[in-house]
Amino acid sequence: MCKEIPFISTELRQEAGLRLRKLTPLIKESGADAILLASNTNLYYAAGRFFRGYVYITSEGEALYFIIRPDIFATEEDLIPIRKPEMIPDILRERGISLPSRIGIEHDSLSWSDCTRLQNLFPEAEIVNVSPVMRRARMQKTPYEISLIRQDGLHQAAVYHKVSRLYQRDMTDLEFQIEIERVLRLEGSLGTLRVSGNLMEINMGSVIAGDNADNPSPYDFAMGGAGVDPSLPGGASGEIIRHGQTIMVDMNGNFNGYNSDMTRVWSLGEVSPLARKAHNCSIKILRELESTTPGTKVSDMYHRAMEIVEAEGLTDYFMGHRQQAAFIGHGIGIELNEQPAITPRSRDIVLQDMTLAIEPKFVIPGVGAVGIENSYVVTPTGLDNLTSFPEDIINLL
Amino acid sequence: MCKEIPFISTELRQEAGLRLRKLTPLIKESGADAILLASNTNLYYAAGRFFRGYVYITSEGEALYFIIRPDIFATEEDLIPIRKPEMIPDILRERGISLPSRIGIEHDSLSWSDCTRLQNLFPEAEIVNVSPVMRRARMQKTPYEISLIRQDGLHQAAVYHKVSRLYQRDMTDLEFQIEIERVLRLEGSLGTLRVSGNLMEINMGSVIAGDNADNPSPYDFAMGGAGVDPSLPGGASGEIIRHGQTIMVDMNGNFNGYNSDMTRVWSLGEVSPLARKAHNCSIKILRELESTTPGTKVSDMYHRAMEIVEAEGLTDYFMGHRQQAAFIGHGIGIELNEQPAITPRSRDIVLQDMTLAIEPKFVIPGVGAVGIENSYVVTPTGLDNLTSFPEDIINLL
Numbered sequence: 001m002c003k004e005i006p007f008i009s010t011e012l013r014q015e016a017g018l019r020l021r022k023l024t025p026l027i028k029e030s031g032a033d034a035i036l037l038a039s040n041t042n043l044y045y046a047a048g049r050f051f052r053g054y055v056y057i058t059s060e061g062e063a064l065y066f067i068i069r070p071d072i073f074a075t076e077e078d079l080i081p082i083r084k085p086e087m088i089p090d091i092l093r094e095r096g097i098s099l100p101s102r103i104g105i106e107h108d109s110l111s112w113s114d115c116t117r118l119q120n121l122f123p124e125a126e127i128v129n130v131s132p133v134m135r136r137a138r139m140q141k142t143p144y145e146i147s148l149i150r151q152d153g154l155h156q157a158a159v160y161h162k163v164s165r166l167y168q169r170d171m172t173d174l175e176f177q178i179e180i181e182r183v184l185r186l187e188g189s190l191g192t193l194r195v196s197g198n199l200m201e202i203n204m205g206s207v208i209a210g211d212n213a214d215n216p217s218p219y220d221f222a223m224g225g226a227g228v229d230p231s232l233p234g235g236a237s238g239e240i241i242r243h244g245q246t247i248m249v250d251m252n253g254n255f256n257g258y259n260s261d262m263t264r265v266w267s268l269g270e271v272s273p274l275a276r277k278a279h280n281c282s283i284k285i286l287r288e289l290e291s292t293t294p295g296t297k298v299s300d301m302y303h304r305a306m307e308i309v310e311a312e313g314l315t316d317y318f319m320g321h322r323q324q325a326a327f328i329g330h331g332i333g334i335e336l337n338e339q340p341a342i343t344p345r346s347r348d349i350v351l352q353d354m355t356l357a358i359e360p361k362f363v364i365p366g367v368g369a370v371g372i373e374n375s376y377v378v379t380p381t382g383l384d385n386l387t388s389f390p391e392d393i394i395n396l397l
Numbered sequence: 398m399c400k401e402i403p404f405i406s407t408e409l410r411q412e413a414g415l416r417l418r419k420l421t422p423l424i425k426e427s428g429a430d431a432i433l434l435a436s437n438t439n440l441y442y443a444a445g446r447f448f449r450g451y452v453y454i455t456s457e458g459e460a461l462y463f464i465i466r467p468d469i470f471a472t473e474e475d476l477i478p479i480r481k482p483e484m485i486p487d488i489l490r491e492r493g494i495s496l497p498s499r500i501g502i503e504h505d506s507l508s509w510s511d512c513t514r515l516q517n518l519f520p521e522a523e524i525v526n527v528s529p530v531m532r533r534a535r536m537q538k539t540p541y542e543i544s545l546i547r548q549d550g551l552h553q554a555a556v557y558h559k560v561s562r563l564y565q566r567d568m569t570d571l572e573f574q575i576e577i578e579r580v581l582r583l584e585g586s587l588g589t590l591r592v593s594g595n596l597m598e599i600n601m602g603s604v605i606a607g608d609n610a611d612n613p614s615p616y617d618f619a620m621g622g623a624g625v626d627p628s629l630p631g632g633a634s635g636e637i638i639r640h641g642q643t644i645m646v647d648m649n650g651n652f653n654g655y656n657s658d659m660t661r662v663w664s665l666g667e668v669s670p671l672a673r674k675a676h677n678c679s680i681k682i683l684r685e686l687e688s689t690t691p692g693t694k695v696s697d698m699y700h701r702a703m704e705i706v707e708a709e710g711l712t713d714y715f716m717g718h719r720q721q722a723a724f725i726g727h728g729i730g731i732e733l734n735e736q737p738a739i740t741p742r743s744r745d746i747v748l749q750d751m752t753l754a755i756e757p758k759f760v761i762p763g764v765g766a767v768g769i770e771n772s773y774v775v776t777p778t779g780l781d782n783l784t785s786f787p788e789d790i791i792n793l794l
Binding site: 012039040044048049050051052053068069070105107108109110111112113115116129131174175178179181182185186188190191192194198199201202203204216217218219224227228229230231232233255256257258323334 | 409436437441445446447448449450465466467502504505506507508509510512513526528571572575576578579582583585587588589591595596598599600601613614615616621624625626627628629630652653654655720731
């Protein structure tokens with residue numbers, strides 16, 4: 001007996017309609033008559049369910065779902081089974097849909113070869129890059145998307161409540177991480193994470209103990225870490241956690257296709273006064289930024305954080321010590337790293353229904369990483385925390 | 398105290414030289430004067446260590462490593478710290494290296510936008526797609542690469558020896574998988590897997606029990622599975638494993654940047670005679686294909702397997718039942734799915750030092766998936782198995 005999953009449930013069909021109404025004016029604004037989506041992330045966004053195929057959306061808001069695999073769900077009129085994308089133009093003609101004179105293709109997330117193949121379907125059309133449009137549409141979440149991230153936050157908190165009892169004496173950072181990964185999976189984490197671009201390679205999250213926090217990594221994560229192999233040089237290094245060190249737990253909560261992101265710090269024994277001060281500074285920054293309302297410049301969030309860091313004399317330790325990152329957070333959704341990036345150079349404006357992970361962190365030599373990260377949704381009156389969990393350093397001894 | 402990892406150890410430098418000597422004639426043959434690599438996989442291949450940056454290789458075999466992050470390892474003459482790729486042409490000129498008139502760019506693995514940015518560095522140059530060259534170079538492994546995959550196979554076998562004792566009564570497929578993932582990680586699995594293309598999204602491997610094996614998935618895996626969420630519809634479905642069902646364990650062994658791939662089957666009680674027959678047919682196919690020598694057409698491996706399947710009257714169950722895949726295996730290396738794909742349409746020839754995962758599998762309605770998968774290296778006299786582990790169905794009761 002096989003489990004039948006409807007391609008789009010009534011709830012998801014309504015949701016897809018809502019997303020479509022948000023997308024359509026942005027497509028028009030970009031000058032495209034239509035867009036053809038093919039990246040895993042945007043297929044999932046457009047359909048509420050991942051499949052292999054393509055979604056064609058006109059600037060009038062008509063959407064057709066072309067499905068290569070699996071084809072057994074293709075029973076509704078706008079779900080069209082195909083074997084290859086070259087069948088799309090004829091199907092459009094048959095349905096009386098005129099071929100676009102400007103077509104949007106995802107230049108930032110599809111390979112050159114995939115883009116070329118899709119662009120060749122419309123040899124007469126001018127090509128525009130639709131990736132910025134999709135990022136912009138996805139930046140502000142629907143109520144349904146927010147509810148998914150809120151669910152993630154609850155699951156993630158349930159896991160973090162179990163973290164202390166997973167520690168055993170003389171454990172390495174990696175052994176600790178593995179036990180946390182297991183509890184995350186048992187709580188319902190899907191394991192696999194979607195990320196934007198190729199500058200993140202990660203297995204469910206990162207656990208960084210002691211001075212490993214200061215090992216620079218090639219990846220775009222807030223903290224580095226040496227990793228255990230030169231093929232994936234990031235994160236836990238396999239060293240035994242020592243007295244006086246912190247363990248920063250920054251796991252990701254993908255329980256439903258959307259991610260929450262939360263960081264908390266555990267320690268072996270008391271940490272140094274400097275580390276405690278920096279940790280409290282991180283909490284102070286979050287309390288301050290939680291009053292951010294729609295209309296604020298994203299760059300001003302960064303600058304406000306830096307002002308607090310400078311006032312406390314902690315600049316040398318902020319967002320790394322040997323290698324410092326000039327950002328304090330990022331949008332979050334289907335992908336771990338969505339728009340906006342909270343950086344000094346951002347030109348974005350904070351908008352209602354954005355979901356933001358804010359992670360002001362410090363690296364204290366001889367101790368490790370401190371500071372926390374919460375995921376928020378932007379409301380008219382400020383940021384609403386989706387990752388509620390005690391914020392102080394938790395002593396494991 | 399930070400852990401210093403040399404950018405390229407003496408051993409890896411020697412290895413990089415060997416890979417370069419293999420690449421150079423292929424670059425020449427492609428007509429390019431030089432190639433500029435930027436994908437994570439090929440950076441790791443070219444340097445033996447992942448970093449963020451670029452590798453420039455001339456058709457004369459000169460290689461320059463341009464490093465954005467981390468830059469602290471850039472102490473040798475051919476390791477050049479840069480902030481952005483736009484600095485590359487001037488550095489080439491300064492070093493007396495003439496700019497290429499034909500440059501190879503990875504069109505199959507870099508986004509359109511990334512390719513455009515790199516192609517704009519050389520506005521006078523003709524552009525060629527270097528992805529096929531890289532796939533061809535990586536298809537035949539060096540002794541060092543083979544030794545890494547051999548190590549993976551040993552680790553993977555050590556984990557599979559523990560699988561039986563991880564089962565507990567009334568477990569779901571997913572709970573069983575989570576315990577296997579944990580043991581894999583404790584054995585040293587890096588967790589994250591690299592794959593080619595966007596048709597695989599996977600967390601360390603797949604565990605498929607009972608009729609879930611017949612749930613079609615959008616992904617390019619041998620077996621499907623419904624998954625537990627429409628965002629990632631593949632693999633374990635969260636249902637309790639029942640008496641008479643098989644559990645196919647197809648986890649991946651990435652312990653060092655390279656992958657081994659091995660599948661074995663466990664069962665709850667005895668399985669049906671048809672399932673047993675199909676499982677034995679899979680073993681028979683592997684025994685037969687193990688005598689494959691260099692020079693054989695890859696497509697003939699597929700056809701030989703199909704002959705055996707047809708002779709046993711098992712065609713309806715081969716490589717799926719409701720949705721069948723026309724392939725029986727794939728190359729394996731840094732990526733889980735390398736060249737060649739063992740399909741009826743392949744034009745590849747079996748070459749010495751290729752590493753192949755061969756996975757003739759069946760889906761038996763009411764029972765589940767059966768059949769095994771081994772990873773092999775091609776030697777002058779046949780295939781050498783890198784994943785040695787008992788091949789019969791293992792009864793958990």
